[in-house]
Amino acid sequence: MVFSSLIFLFCFLPIFFFLYYLADKRYKNGIILAGSILFYAWGAPRFIFVILGTTVIDFYVVRAMAAAEKTAFRRGLLFISLSINLGLLFYFKYLNFFEDNLNTVLTLFKMKPMQWTKLVLPIGISFYTFETITYVVDVYRRIHKPLKNFWDYQLYIILFPKLIAGPIIRYHDFAGQIYDHVEYETTEYKLRGFYRFCLGLGKKVLIANVVGSAASSIFDLGDQLSTTTAWIGAISYTFQIYFDFSGYSDMALGLGMMMGFRFPENFNNPYSATSITDFWRKWHISLGSWMRNYLYIPLGGNRVNSKARLFFNLWLVFLLSGLWHGAAWGFIIWGAYHGLFLVLERLFLGKWLQKLGKGAFVYTFLVAVVGWVFFKTEHLDKSMEFLHAMFTWKPDTFVWRADREFITMTAMAVLFSFFTLVPIGQKIQHKVFFEDYSMRRHYLMATAMVILFFLCAGRTTITTFNPFIYFRF
Template identity: 50%
Template sequence: MVFSTSLFLLFFLPAFLAGYHLLPRPARNTFVLLASALFYAWGAPRFLFVVLGVTFLDFHFVKRMAAANGPARKRAWLVASLAMNLGLLGYFKYAGFFVGNVNALLGAAGLGPLPWAEVFLPLGISFYTFETVTYVVDVYRGVHAPLGRFADYQLYILFFPKLLAGPIVRFHEIADQIGDRSRYETAGRFLGGFVRFVLGLAKKVLIADVLGVTVRKGFALDAAALDAPAAWLLLAAFLTQIYFDFSGYSDMALGLAAMVGFRLPENFRDPFVSTSVTEFWTRWHVTLSAWMRSYLYVPLGGNRLGTRRTLANLWIVFLVSGLWHGAAWHYVLWGAWHGLFIVAERTAFGRLLAKAGPVAGRAYVFLAVVASMALFRPAGLLSENLRTLAALAGGGSGTAALPLDREFAVTLGVALVFTFFAALPGAAAIQRLVFDDDPSLPRQLALVPAAGLLLLLCLSMVAWSPFSPFVYFRF
């Protein structure tokens, strides 16, 4: 079920919120769990059993790991759990990619291909697999005790606001809220959550979806036919679309969670005020970056093993991050692209950048990330990604024109203003006002009607064009 459909907004959501707040507290977690199972099963009914089975096994693996005597036994249970979770992710998401590449090599060597039947990618598997990993690793590291009830663990994994596209919630960030969140179940936080949810919906429906229309048409053109300005404009629009789509989803997830007393971690912190790509990755998809740092970069040795090893670890993290986004070489190259900038910023280039000032730094980050979209775009063929990259550098013929119109131009302009808004003086105060988790009554009386009007505009879009899935669902 997609948040930006009338089915969710006008049927599921009010029924869920009314049901939740009318029920006595002890029944609420069960209600949220059932609603989450329905939400997931709506879009992926077959895979609900996969998720339930894996969480059942995982829960008991971790329970036994916590009860095991001696580090060797604990480690064995850890390995078993990781093998199961990552194995499933590997099977569903990467086996086809692996077999495809092996078959290409076998074909080049004149050998026959390995047999392989295409498998469907379960919705949200990249997100909830990372969460199951945090559970087992956090318990193994002693960060938090294991949950006592299987239903609580299921709720952590299946909690529908963040199930399909994050934020990736680390177990210790939410464990205590599952047990007791009564102090956050206030009307003020509910209304703050509502405002956040509507802002996210507006980002998705009024900006990302509008830009997506032109982006789709632009990507349907031959990349080699675009001149450099057209290629830059197209990729800037694509980046802006993804930013508003994904951060919009995250806002909706945070808002929904807040309406039932949960506090999820922020996933975006004004990424385009960053003055380096390194900083950008502390502000963009924050929970993925945090996961990579805690569960990959640090175990690889982090920055404790010398400069060369640190740089290698950073590259590995970004290659894995690219592969996490999709089982295709263009995603790996996209990860490598970002890794390249991050490694470069650890050299003299980084010191030069620091001296260049914030405006130059922001321009550099924006251009670097826009250019990376040439590799990120799902073009079907890697050669098309490379042609897009060549078009950015002026290698296109310029024989094709982007189908631009007033709606696209104004929407992109407005979106870019919001994108860089946080860099303006006084912006922080306005953001604190709008993104207030627990607004005071006067603020509620100002923000909630404004959000209601925004919701009306969004509903008018939804009523006209009823289905548009989020970009990050494919990951």
């Protein structure tokens, strides 16, 4: 069940909030938990028991770890918990990838390849695993005490707005909200949550789906691909993945606000960034924060003895970030590619980019466009074929024609990707998302969002192209 599906918009969502708002505050968390289990089970009924089972183990292992006094015993329990969670992630997400690569090597040496069952990837397993790790590690570091009630922990892990594709919320930042979110469940917060949800829905359905459909068609052209068409496809996917994922994040934040939860922002106009370093402060912010706190800092962070070690740590973190996104060489190359530019900016590029000021966003955008080719195609041979078409002039052998809808939505994508480069854009964004609303603004915004909601619902009824890219991670 995806947020932009008709069954979610017209069945799950109204029934859930009807029951939630009708319930006494003592039972609201129970309604959320039951709704979250149903939401996940609808899309992955076989795997809901994997999540429920591992949360039981984690809850009691972490409680024992928190109560233990001996360091060795605490470390042993930490190791057990991390092994279970990372082991499940490896089993479902990476085992077939390593098997395929091992079989390639065995075939080169004329040895018999291994046979293993092809595994189905549970939706959202990477996000679920990362949040579990934050709970385990934060308690181990004594940053926060463990939850006393198992159902409260279950709620933190399986809360449906963030379960499938984030944002990744540190346990330390969320623990108190399990008990106090009802206090934030005001009319103002509910309305602003609804506005945020509708804006995210518009990003997803009206922009991402339209440019994404074109991108998929172009990436499937193969030998018919011309240079012009290749660039159109790459740029279309660049806009698709941004409006798809930031749209989902807006919907997640909006749903959370309607229940009184305060989720962290996950995007901050990344295509207006003036460097790749700045891009990663603004793209998938919660993942960047997780990587910094649980990988980069434990590796030594900025406190290492040499620049070579610093650059290696930085590059390694982004290599692992690519691997986290998916079990394919395209994702790994994508992570290494971004890590390389981060190192180059530390070495010399950063000084040049500072001289360009805001104009450096062109560099950032072009680097991102090329990187997304690896992300989209996943297989290196297809990536190189597509990049070859982009950078080696190849005339049109097949004319891909853009329709009026694609041109309109691409123009909207350009506008909303770059409008904060000017002060008026920043002012508008701040008023829409962060400033208090007057009653007049509420009337105007509510009317506009209801119209947008039904426009999106109508668009959904006439198209079958409605994926969420990050649901598969």
